[in-house]
Each structure stands twice: as C-alpha cells, then as structure tokens.
Amino acid sequence: MATFNVPVYDTPVTQNRQFQPYSMTQPVQNPNFTQQSPNSPAVGFYTSTPQNINSVMQPMVNPYSDTNCKLDDLTQKVNMIFDKMSTLDELSNKISTFDRAVQNLFKTVEKVSKRVDDVEQGMNFINEKFEDAKKDVSDVKGVCAGIREDADSANDAIFRLQKDLDELYTRHIDLQTRSMRENLIFTGIPMHDKFEESETTEKVLEKFMTEQLKLCRIAEYDRAHRFGKEYVERYPDGSVKFMTKPIVCRFRNFKEREFVRKAARELRDTHFGISEQFPKEVNDKRKELWPHFQEARRQRKKAFFKRDRLFIDGVEYCPSKKDEEKRDDDVPG
Incomplete structure (x- = not known):
C-alpha cells in the first residue's frame, strides 16, 4: 500500500517541521460513496487511471491543510499572547517600581506628618507663650499709662516748683541787692598791716574820705571791714609797694551812701576805686x-x-x- 508524507509545521506543540507517513490502508470516511466489498468497486470510485487516483486523493489532503492553517493561526495567537505577557511583565515591573515609590512616598508623608505634628505642637506652645506675652504687654501698657499719668502730674508739679524756685531766686537776689543798697566797696586803699583790725580799717577809711574824696565831713556809717583776696602792689624792681584788700562799708542810710559815691569823681586818674556792692x-x-x-x-x-x-x-x-x-x-x- 502506498504512503504519503504529510508535512508537519512548527507550532507550539511541535517545534520542528517533519514529514509523517500516511498509510493508504487506513479507512477513509467519504459520504460520496459506500464501499460494498474489497473486491467490488464502489459507486463513484474510479480506480482505472492515475487521474482517478489523484481525484480521489485530493479530498484526503485538504483536511490536513486546513489543520495546518489553524495551527498557524493558533501559533500567531500564542505569539501574540506571549508578546502581551511580556508587556504584562514589563507593566508588572513598572507597577512594582511604582509600588516601591508609593511606599517611599508613604514613609516620607508619615515623616512629614510627624514633623507637621511637632510643628503644630510648637506653634501651640508659641501661641500660648504669645498669649501670655500679650497679656503681660497689656498689663505693662496699663502700668505705663499709670506711670505716664504720674509722670505728667510730676512734670506739672516740677514745673510749678521750678516756677516757684525762679520766683524765690529772683526774690532772693532782690533781697540781697536791697540788703546791700547802703554798701560801697573801696579798692586800692593800702593796708596798715597784714592783720589789720576793723577799728584800724574804719580809721583808714575816714582818712581816705577826707584826703582823697575831699569831703567836707565824714559820712555816717555803721561798720567797715576788709574782705576778699589780698593784692600786692610792687615797684618796678619787684619790691613790695603796699598790700591791699577791698573795703566794704555800710552807711547809715542811702543818702549817706550817695553822698560818698558822687564824690568818686575825685578819684579819676588814680589807682583808687569806688563801686556799689x-x-x-x-x-x-x-x-x-x-x-x-x-x-x-x-x-x-x-x-x-x-x-x-x-x-x-x-x-x-x-x-x-x-x-x-x-x-x-x-x-x-
């Protein structure tokens, strides 16, 4: 019995293509005829010529060609599935990477959340301190307002006191001036000695009134004495000419004082002097x-x-x- 080699294509099931023998002794189911017996020809089956054999074999080969085509389609689909599986693997890797990133992000968010909680606690503490400080400032402002009022009152009191002191000072100067109204100061009159007594000073002054001022009488006075810093008059060679101190004299009244003061014109061009005190x-x-x-x-x-x-x-x-x-x-x- 003749056999035919049917090609087998590379599929996921068979990786290498090869020819498999096909035996013609296998029964073939054909609806177009019914075989009566091995020795009697069947209706519609021709065995006389090779053409008849080819015509008979053609229906037998076609089912295997369809199967190969289906296997090729299945192979393509499986390849597509593999490609998609590779894509899924890549996608899975990316998802894993994304998952790790998300996990890191969660950790970072937890750290940030913790720090935010710490900051909130710190802000709450600061707010409490700020409120306390605000209250203290309010209290200080109140105290300052009271101090300012007291200071204003004190300034007014000081101003009044200063005004009163100025008035008292003016009155004091006026009283001093009035108490010295009858006094005259004589300068340039030599001292009798370094420790001159008041009685001697009065006699020296009386002599000065008559000799230098050329008064017709000695003016009435209460007392006279020397005061102030000692002055030494010297000759050109450095020797002492005389020593002097100012003399203050209090006259009996203002008229007596003016009587002596008006006579001071006689002392012009001399080293003597008369002035009011x-x-x-x-x-x-x-x-x-x-x-x-x-x-x-x-x-x-x-x-x-x-x-x-x-x-x-x-x-x-x-x-x-x-x-x-x-x-x-x-x-x-």
Missing part, C-alpha cells in the same frame, strides 16, 4: 554787659546800669546771640 549773680551779669557799656560810652551815648540791666540812650540793651558768640570768640582759650 551787688550779689555775685548781679556782678556776673554786669561783667557780661560791661563791654557794651564801654562801647556805648566810646560812641558818646548815654549809658548806665540799673542793677544787672544796661540802658543805652534810655533803652534797655539785650545782647543778641550773635554778639554773645563774638564775645566768646574774643575770649582767649
């Missing part, structure tokens, strides 16, 4: 005004002092700030 504050003010007094006299203006006030041509002179600065510049350092 004033408190130190008045003398300091008069010293400041003295250059302006001299300047007015050089300009032949009528100038005179009234206590610590200077009048020039009947108008009180008040030195300007510019004049004060110029005077300070003229003073040697």
Whole structure:
C-alpha cells in the first residue's frame, strides 16, 4: 500500500517541521460513496487511471491543510499572547517600581506628618507663650499709662516748683541787692598791716574820705571791714609797694551812701576805686554787659546800669546771640 508524507509545521506543540507517513490502508470516511466489498468497486470510485487516483486523493489532503492553517493561526495567537505577557511583565515591573515609590512616598508623608505634628505642637506652645506675652504687654501698657499719668502730674508739679524756685531766686537776689543798697566797696586803699583790725580799717577809711574824696565831713556809717583776696602792689624792681584788700562799708542810710559815691569823681586818674556792692549773680551779669557799656560810652551815648540791666540812650540793651558768640570768640582759650 502506498504512503504519503504529510508535512508537519512548527507550532507550539511541535517545534520542528517533519514529514509523517500516511498509510493508504487506513479507512477513509467519504459520504460520496459506500464501499460494498474489497473486491467490488464502489459507486463513484474510479480506480482505472492515475487521474482517478489523484481525484480521489485530493479530498484526503485538504483536511490536513486546513489543520495546518489553524495551527498557524493558533501559533500567531500564542505569539501574540506571549508578546502581551511580556508587556504584562514589563507593566508588572513598572507597577512594582511604582509600588516601591508609593511606599517611599508613604514613609516620607508619615515623616512629614510627624514633623507637621511637632510643628503644630510648637506653634501651640508659641501661641500660648504669645498669649501670655500679650497679656503681660497689656498689663505693662496699663502700668505705663499709670506711670505716664504720674509722670505728667510730676512734670506739672516740677514745673510749678521750678516756677516757684525762679520766683524765690529772683526774690532772693532782690533781697540781697536791697540788703546791700547802703554798701560801697573801696579798692586800692593800702593796708596798715597784714592783720589789720576793723577799728584800724574804719580809721583808714575816714582818712581816705577826707584826703582823697575831699569831703567836707565824714559820712555816717555803721561798720567797715576788709574782705576778699589780698593784692600786692610792687615797684618796678619787684619790691613790695603796699598790700591791699577791698573795703566794704555800710552807711547809715542811702543818702549817706550817695553822698560818698558822687564824690568818686575825685578819684579819676588814680589807682583808687569806688563801686556799689551787688550779689555775685548781679556782678556776673554786669561783667557780661560791661563791654557794651564801654562801647556805648566810646560812641558818646548815654549809658548806665540799673542793677544787672544796661540802658543805652534810655533803652534797655539785650545782647543778641550773635554778639554773645563774638564775645566768646574774643575770649582767649
């Protein structure tokens, strides 16, 4: 019996293609004929020529070709499934990587959440301290307001006290000036000796009134004495000419004082001098005004002092700030 080699294609089941023998002795089911017996020909089956054999074998080969085509389709589908499985593997790897990233992200979020909790606790603590500080500030503001009110009251009291002190100071200076109203100071009169007594000073002053002032009588006075710093007058060779101290004399009344003061014109061009006695504050003010007094006299203006006030041509002179600065510049350092 003749056999045919049927090709077997490479499929997932068979990896290598090969020919498998097919035996013609196997019975073939064909609906087109019915075999009666091995010796009698069947209806519709032709055995006389090779053409008849080919025509008979054609239906037998076609089922295997269809099977191979189906196997090829199945192979392609399996290959597609494998490709998709590879894609799924890659996707699985990516999902794993993503899962690890998500896990890391969860850990990071947990750390951040913990830090946020710590920050919230810190902020709550700060808020509590801030509220406490705010309350303290409010209390301090209240205390400061009270202190400010007390300070304002104290400033008002100090202002009133300062005003009262200024008035008292002015009254004190006025009282001192009035108490010295009958006093005159004599300068340049030699001392009888270094430890001159008051009685001796009074006799020296009486002699000075008659000899130097050329008074017709000795003015009535209460007492006289020397005071202040000792001054030594010397000759050109350095020897002592005489020693002197100022003499203050209190006269019986203002008329007696003016009687002696008006006679001071007799002392012009001498080393003697007569002046009114004033408190130190008045003398300091008069010293400041003295250059302006001299300047007015050089300009032949009528100038005179009234206590610590200077009048020039009947108008009180008040030195300007510019004049004060110029005077300070003229003073040697």
